[in-house]
Amino acid sequence: MFKTIRNQKAVALKEIPELPFQQLRPEILALCGSGKRVVGFFGVKEENAIRVYTVLADDDEASILLASSVFDAGASYPCLTQEALQFAAFERELWEETGLIPEGHPWLKPVRYGHDRHDRAQTMESYPFYKMKGEQVHEVAVGPVHAGIIEPGHFRFMCAGEKIEHLEIQPGYQHRGVEALFLKAGKTYMPQLAESIAGDTTVGHSMAYCSLVESLSGTMVSRRANVIRAIGLELERAAVHTGDLAAISNDIAYLPGNSVFGDNRTTIINTSLLICGSRFGRGLIRPGGAAFDIGPDTAKQVVRNVDRAFSRIEEMCEKMFTSASVLSRLQHTGTVTHETAARAGLTGLAARASGVKIDVRADHPTGAYNNFTVRKQTMADGDVFARAYLRYMEIRQAVSLVKEMADNLPHGPLLEKTQQLLPSMMAVSMVEGWRGGIAHIGITGADGAMKRIKIKDPSFNNWIGLALAVRNNGISDFPLCNKSFDLSYCGNDL
């Protein structure tokens, strides 16, 4: 019933089965019941109709399942969310973009108020927040402009006294029309735009995008370029995780942590600067390979830098994570149980901190990850401590991967010429960014131009995780919980 493909391998559109949704729906639910994850559930407009693609990941078999259903414009269908919570945001998005109504969806509200949304009459000002009533209940509204230097978003807390009963997160303020801009470019590739989907995941998103266009055009990338890309990705992971440990330290007024992690993050991002001229890895990855080489001297310097940074991060972490005052703030704060994380479809670090064993690098390896092994690391408790400590463990692994890769750079060309996109194809490109699973799904038209590009930042899966984590916590712990997830607003809003 589904077409099975591999990560970053294109398939002809005519090979993707088309089924009536009432036939597909029980299949989707059965697959989700046996641990498959939704990667994409989106519509493509056809004449008077909407074709909805279902994209599921099978992490045990390293495969991706594809199927499509055609709906009349304005049609409705019994929603999936009631039985498979992981579809909650995906069905809202589909409804917002196409007007297809998931009947019985418990939370049918726009996800980003996109400029090309189906119903322009829905505006941010009239967002229908969930309300609670009661003598002790009060509402706290925060944002879109926050006290720190961060992106805008609105948070609405329903509290009983100091305790958060419910949090509703309203994103959308960052919507820039990214997906439409990719299509406007026609046959031209726009890696720079991919780098700006979320500036903190520059390498992750540019890797996903470039791999997507390479799959759709049949362009091969050399082993050397693949390893350089992976070095960029692991440096990004180590840098952002270190920065997050600094921010978590700051939120609990643990200032030694804030300064030491902050400083060593600088060392790591300056290592990216050394490689490609940008602290965030801009310009490094281009369709066809990597735009910058890592020479023998640079490779040595990279190893020295990450060694120096990690020895100091390690020393600080060992102190911090054994300090009673730190543990009392981090443990049992903002807990997401394993059951909730799996049901809500969380991804990446947030899922692994709750014991969900998924990692695209190990489950669907591509490029350098076919040659360099990634261990899936998990924690059991799903609290702020688990998310913080897992960062430490992931920094350790990222640093050792960077060193191994820099010491074993294969020979080969850097940048191959990118071929033309093949007509009427589809490919799914998944990359494990530092936050979690990134997916770029591309469909080409009969003319060989990109017809649809669907982007999923891991934040799209994980915002609901934050909302569930803060329940029954004191409202003063919200910033700490928020930092432990560190989700992207623009990655969600696109």
Add this chain to the structure above:
Amino acid sequence: MLDVLKIRLHQGRRYIPDLKKAAVSPMFRGMPEITADKAGDDFTADKICPSGAITREPLSIDMGKCHFCGDCVRACKNNEIKFTNFHKLSSDSGEKLVIKAGMTPEAFEKDAVFCRTEIKKTFGRSLKLRQVSAGGCNGCEMELNACSNVNFDMGRYGIDFAASPRHADGLVITGPVTENMAYALEDTYRATPEPKIIIAAGTCAISGGMFAGSPAIDRKFFEKHKVDLYIPGCPIHPLTFISGVMKFLGI
């Protein structure tokens, strides 16, 4: 306690002693250098530029539109465009950001930012800024946060970020200004007491960058209000931000 002191000792001195003299790595893509007056027939860099920052006649790069991706350098067969690592890119007008043949970092720096007497008098010893991200991708936001970390420590010059516009002397705007954020940006501006300044930080804020043509963008704010300081970069380097603001304040 002693362990923590030991860790601090291992860290060593990590702040940059003199930010005015600090230089960025030679790999850094800072101010572009144009080596020809006109584009030759085989010049294609303007076509691959994602934000239309390059013009052919005269050959120029607008740093207010440039994303500093460096792809044009690879496309230049005759090395018409190069990037220097010069990071002091700030300017008090958008026109000055257009770099043509013959412009050197020294010549650019001399005229780029004019320190007004009233600015120096009012804000020279203390400038509190409110940051508003209006579609910023979190690149510039992270670099603005870095301005206050242990390495750069911008606060030593009395330049800080405030948590509320009510406590601020001006706004630092990042991002191309999305339609969905336009009202909140205007509202934050209104909440900032007079006298106040506006700093546009990063290419997206200055010109919209590659988002300039998107229907999801609303840049009316910049038609209504005058920007006092433009700080180019994608994202802005902390030293670019700090040096620009220092020059603006006459420090």
